[in-house]
Amino acid sequence: MASKQQMTDQDVSGQAAEEVGEQALGPAALASAASVGLAWYYFFLRGDKERGLFVGLWPPTILAFASYFNQRKMREQLDAITQPGTTLRNALDSMMGNR
Numbered sequence: 001m002a003s004k005q006q007m008t009d010q011d012v013s014g015q016a017a018e019e020v021g022e023q024a025l026g027p028a029a030l031a032s033a034a035s036v037g038l039a040w041y042y043f044f045l046r047g048d049k050e051r052g053l054f055v056g057l058w059p060p061t062i063l064a065f066a067s068y069f070n071q072r073k074m075r076e077q078l079d080a081i082t083q084p085g086t087t088l089r090n091a092l093d094s095m096m097g098n099r
Helices: 004-011 014-045 049-056 058-081 088-096
Strands: none
Touching: 014 049, 014 058, 049 058, 058 088
16 A cells, blocks of 8 residues: 555656646637637627627636646645655655656
8 A cells, every 4th residue: 555655756746747737728728719619600600799709708717717726736736745744855756756
C-alpha cells in the first residue's frame, strides 16, 4: 500500500499536471467553440442579433470557469506537497517529477 507522500508524488508529476490541464480545457474549449458557432448562427443566419450577442458572451464565461477550476486543482496539488513536515528536497523532487 502506498503512503500518502508517494501518492502525492504520483499526482504532482509533470505528466499528471499536463493531463489535468488537458482534461479541464478540452470540454471547455469545445463548448466555447460551439457557442461561438451558435452565436454566429443566431446573429447572421437567423437575424436575431440580441440572442446572438447573448450567446456570444458565453465563451469567455465558460473559459473563465474552466480556468478557475484548473487553478483550484493546481492549488490543491501545491498544498499537498507543501504540507508541514515535508522536507524541501521532497517537495522539489515531487514538483519536478523525480519521484
